[in-house]
Amino acid sequence: MSIAAENRETCLKVTDLKMYFPVKSGIFSKARSLKAVDGVSFSIAQGETMGLVGESGCGKTTVGRTILKLYEATGGSIVYKGTNITGFDDQEMRPYRRKMQMIFQDPYTSLDPRMNVEAIISEPIRALKLCSEGDRRDRVRELIQMVGLKADHLNRYPHEFSGGQRQRIGIARALAAEPEFIVCDEPISALDVSIQAQVINILEELQHKFGFTYLFISHDLSMVRHISHQVGVMYLGNLIEYAQVDELYDNMLHPYTKSLISAVPVADPNQARQNKRIVLQGDVPSPIDPPPGCPFRARCAYAKEICGREKPELKKINDDHMVACHLY
Numbered sequence: 064m065s066i067a068a069e070n071r072e073t074c075l076k077v078t079d080l081k082m083y084f085p086v087k088s089g090i091f092s093k094a095r096s097l098k099a100v101d102g103v104s105f106s107i108a109q110g111e112t113m114g115l116v117g118e119s120g121c122g123k124t125t126v127g128r129t130i131l132k133l134y135e136a137t138g139g140s141i142v143y144k145g146t147n148i149t150g151f152d153d154q155e156m157r158p159y160r161r162k163m164q165m166i167f168q169d170p171y172t173s174l175d176p177r178m179n180v181e182a183i184i185s186e187p188i189r190a191l192k193l194c195s196e197g198d199r200r201d202r203v204r205e206l207i208q209m210v211g212l213k214a215d216h217l218n219r220y221p222h223e224f225s226g227g228q229r230q231r232i233g234i235a236r237a238l239a240a241e242p243e244f245i246v247c248d249e250p251i252s253a254l255d256v257s258i259q260a261q262v263i264n265i266l267e268e269l270q271h272k273f274g275f276t277y278l279f280i281s282h283d284l285s286m287v288r289h290i291s292h293q294v295g296v297m298y299l300g301n302l303i304e305y306a307q308v309d310e311l312y313d314n315m316l317h318p319y320t321k322s323l324i325s326a327v328p329v330a331d332p333n334q335a336r337q338n339k340r341i342v343l344q345g346d347v348p349s350p351i352d353p354p355p356g357c358p359f360r361a362r363c364a365y366a367k368e369i370c371g372r373e374k375p376e377l378k379k380i381n382d383d384h385m386v387a388c389h390l391y
């Protein structure tokens with residue numbers, strides 16, 4: 064299996080995606096832009112999961128939101144099941160809005176506290192006119208059971224549930240639109256560790272049952288390893304390493320990926336001794352007008368002269384692995 068979805072049926076192909084936000088400055092200074100995503104390319108095969116990892120602020124959420132066209136991309140293309148949707152307007156996006164859904168990080172704020180669960184899950188069904196009023200009631204009951212809750216939970220309000228239960232409600236609402244592709248944006252990071260695995264298991268079961276394709280955004284590298292078929296590592300708006308999941312964890316190349324993985328706690332003390340924690344020096348540079356060259360060079364122990372001059376391209380190491388680093 065290769066990382067690129069070329070040999071399997073492709074669900075999503077993103078090429079050189081850019082999302083720059085305008086930055087307000089004084090009236091006399093020139094307009095500047097914040098390069099939240101600066102030329103990201105990857106593809107996801109149908110029914111598979113791509114994990115997107117990196118520190119806070121590296122652009123993961125912006126990638127997800129730009130793919131769903133919640134933001135208008137500054138550059139690049141988004142091809143969904145063979146259709147280039149990059150320039151689509153609201154009208155043209157309508158059939159795709161339903162197929163491409165998002166599950167949010169914070170189940171506390173993403174559910175309307177004034178609506179009961181039945182109304183929350185019914186919302187997309189009504190908005191998209193997916194079925195008659197009678198069928199809707201049955202469908203909502205089916206959906207709540209799919210995520211492991213009961214029909215008598217439907218009359219309750221979000222504050223009556225635990226964090227894990229609220230996330231299940233968020234998943235049921237996303238499923239109500241009958242999606243094919245789901246951006247899962249840090250869906251477990253606000254939950255207790257004991258509940259995280261349950262939510263992951265639900266997502267995996269649903270994928271096996273319905274063939275969903277996921278973009279799974281997280282900073283939790285161990286969870287990403289568990290759920291993903293392929294993983295992209297982002298740094299300052301760039302994809303700096305991109306590999307099939309086992310290849311990445313067995314043979315990571317980029318100094319940044321190595322530092323991220325070294326920070327994951329391991330239970331086995333012998334392994335812990337081998338995997339020495341790599342502590343990065345300095346801060347992530349500002350994404351506003353970033354300097355030329357490699358985005359990671361200021362924090363890289365191996366940086367050489369070329370790293371300050373030329374931005375490394377994402378280069379193929381083998382069929383399962385790409386890295387953007389002048390060391391390779």
Ligand SMILES: Nc1ncnc2c1ncn2[C@@H]1O[C@H](COP(=O)(O)OP(=O)(O)OP(=O)(O)O)[C@@H](O)[C@H]1O
Pocket residue numbers: 084097098099117118119120121122123124125126350
């Ligand atoms: N709507 C916006 N307007 C201006 N800047 C934005 C906007 N959304 C995000 N940014 C900036 O873009 C960069 C990337 O943010 P983004 O939220 O995509 O990162 P992230 O990796 O998802 O971080 P986190 O894990 O904290 O959510 C950050 O510098 C952020 O401040």
